[in-house]
Amino acid sequence: MAIAIVIAALILFSIAFQLLTPWWLTPLASNWRSIDTALDVTMWVCGFFFVALNAFLAFAIYRYRHRQGHRAHYNPESVTLERRLTVWTAVGIAALLAPGLIAWKEFVTVPKDAAVVEAVGQQWQWSYRFPGRDGVLGTVSSRLVSPDNPFGLNPDDPFGRDDILVEDGEVHLPLGRPVKVLLRSKDVTHDFFVPQIRARMDMAPGMVTYFWFTPTRTGTFEILCAELCGVGHYMMRGALVVDKQPAFQAWLGQQPTFAQSMATAGPSAPAIGGGDQPKADQRTTK
């Protein structure tokens, strides 16, 4: 008896919690309205099933609690009822899967005009690379990573010389322009997570992963690592600043290119041990 009342109370409590919660999705700052919509649809369908099933549970317990002289009904199965329930469940599932898959189609389709930026993870900091004037990112190799060449750029690759390198953990992006974020890790698996953007992806060493989004409002957003990457995981933070186009261009102009940073590092950069990589110190910039 008490359990029936408590379950009814828990249904009401859960509904109240949902309506009054101070903790909900952060205000959206990207084009991913479709993800929020799919989430809302999922919430409605699941909420309906949660309330309906538990209300039935509470009522059944209340109505058929043991009383002297009562006896249970003998009813092994009902194929019709079970078939109907199966069909209606399938309809509910399809109703929430459809918007999910539609949003996912959008997720895997990167716009042709998307700008490219690379985010690089390492324990426990973020850095970023823009393709520079030629619009092409230079080739990289993890074997080339050294204190003087933290991005592991190939000094022989002409496309890499104008790449713009950002090492202080804060990256700027222009408002309203689709951006494809290429993700690369130098050491272990990380995850580029900005809650307000919704879209995100892991970055694993040995491969380049990606996702895309369009920033839809200016502001500063925290970047958190969301894949366990060791003891400093919880401190692996960065910042994403969405600017209007002129402010973004001004900021980008202040960042060094690969050529400039190698020049400051000087020609005495030490060679890295190991077999197959080109000698990094022989091809420093003029």
Added chain:
Amino acid sequence: MAYSTVADDTRALHHPKTWVGKYVWSQDHKVIALQYSVTAIAVGVVALVLSDLMRLQLGFPGALKFITPSAYLQFMTMHGMIMVVYLLTALLLGGFGNYMIPLMIGARDMVFPFVNMLSFWVYLLAVLVLMASMFAPGGPTGAGWTLYPPQAILEGTPGRPWGIILMLASLAIFVVAFTMGGLNYVTTVLQARARGMTLMRMPCTVWGIFVAAILGLLAFPALFVAAVMMMLDRVIGTSFFMPSLVSMGQQTNYNGGSPLLFQHLFWFFGHPEVYIVALPAFGIVSDLISVHARKNLFGYRMMVWAIVIIGALSMFVWAHHMYVSGMNPYFGFFFATSTLIIAVPTAIKVYNWLLTLWRGDIHLRVPMLFAIGFIFTFIHGGLSGLFLGNVSVDVPLSDTFFVVGHFHMVMGVSPVLVIFGGIYHWYPKITGRMWNATLGYIHFWVTFLGVYAIFLPMHYLGFLGVPRRYYALGETTFIPHSAHLANEAITIAALIVGVAQLLFFYNMIWSFFRGPQADPNPWGAATLEWQTPQTPPAHGNWGPTLPVVYRWAYDYSVPGAPEDFIPQNVPPDGASRHHVT
């Protein structure tokens, strides 16, 4: 038929002659079941304490000086691995499976009693190796229970010197133990059923454990090879999972491996593992509800097929744990669809539990309360799984507290409630004594309400974007102060629930020595395990002659029958309620 004469030959049982033979190197499935259960619960208590320590750090950051970031990750990893593998899997299959299968199908023992004994001792070895890692230099591994390489075996992750090696060794040993047990459960169900016990007359408990054991035999090898390969990467420098990379600013010699290969292997094990835990719980709870509602399980055939279909589908959904791993994103379409298809047979199970209650005669005893509590938490956890399975909705929620809330509700709290219900339900048969009902009620209410207070708010912290596996949230602009208050409240609830488990242990231990003598069939259950000639059942279970089965396991409140249940071994005329001896 040949099997009955062999099975009736009690001389084949090797009756133990000494105390050591009876209670230590025992080949009796019931003793082995208790050995498994006691070991699993003991190691589970360690995991429970670790979870409360984690909660203390999250609720009151920095209050306990010995919980460093390393220690936090180590507590987290050990808690997760112990709960999933060493407690839930071992207790549901090694404990409940061992005790229930032979009794419920009318066999004298497992078909390979010696291998069964070996299974327990190898499991104990796995537990000891795991516990040893806590005392190894550098402590246990803090790689997270998913043990993702490369970080699991590199500097920067706690337990790098020995913890990870002992963890991998322990897992490999566990798989050996599981394989011996699993083969036994499957073979016993297929070969040793009493005359008349057709597959479609087996109680759902047996069905759940049977399908879970098959799943385990298919899934655990993936974990085994993953553990061996990572061990080689760690110890002799192979590169199965290790691409060329830089560790702590130093170039390494690794080259050409794939971290995602490990994730695929791990989840090829890890997802079926969810059902290895869930299916026995589904089965047990079906029987509990039917017995205590005095009503036949509604839609038995559909329930059995649902177990089989869920088990089969569970092998095809593993990459829903990897939507944002960087695997080819087009996989998302397939795995989201296959994942959500599983929701249909799972929902059917929930409907049939509810329809079993409908027009029943519901006795709200302690085991039934736990079963009802399970229905509630499982509905909640199952529905939150639809968010995470629905690929694009998973993107903002992945690796947040929503995931923590979801999987604790669905595969932590739910199976644990069933385990409690199962223990209360079968305790009178296992010990011959009855527990204290008042303590049982208090234990239920504190646990049930407590876990909802713990895990409901976590879902909402996840919507907000609070990441999991964070030692401390620090100052983050999108996380309001109220979220920190939520963490404090969750911690307080977790401490209360943790302490409340003492009531359970006190009740079980006290009742074992002082509890009143139990009726051999106190709930009026129809399944065979309640029809043994002795309580607790003696070695060999059935006395001189095996039971013969005439009906399904759910003949409750049959119209015209003198009592509201008819045991499975009562012939159709219903004239005799006694054994065909």
